[in-house]
Amino acid sequence: MFLLSDRAADIHGADHVVDGGTLETVWAWSLSEPRLRRVRLFVHESNARAEAMxxxxxxxxxxxSVPVPGDETHREIxxxxxRD
Structure with a gap:
């Protein structure tokens, strides 16, 4: 999930694939007015490939980190x- 200040792009869960194109789209959205100073997202602790991207x-x-919704035994980092 991307959390963009008070706006959220809910791209969450195993059924959603975030690729470079999705990341670019969310990034561009975060630059729209009002421009956000901080963009954060959460990635499953075992998803090293996504984290590296x-x-x-x-x-x-x-x-x-936070517990994975519905699975308290795993975490999302x-x-x-x-940004300025």
Whole structure:
């Protein structure tokens, strides 16, 4: 899930595939008015491939994590980009 200030692009769960095109679309949306200073997203702890894609796009682990909805035994890690 991408969390963009008070706006959220709900792309969440195993049924949703986020690729570079989706990431670019959400990124462009986050630059629209009002321009957001922070963009964050959550990635499943075992999804190293997705995490690597987000890191290549400039996201960094924030240190925060949350339980996976419906599965408290796993976590989603927060990645974020801070902007001027």
């Amino acid at each position: 987000y890191v290549r796009a400039g996201f960094k682990p924030s240190g925060a 927060e990645l974020a980009v801070e």
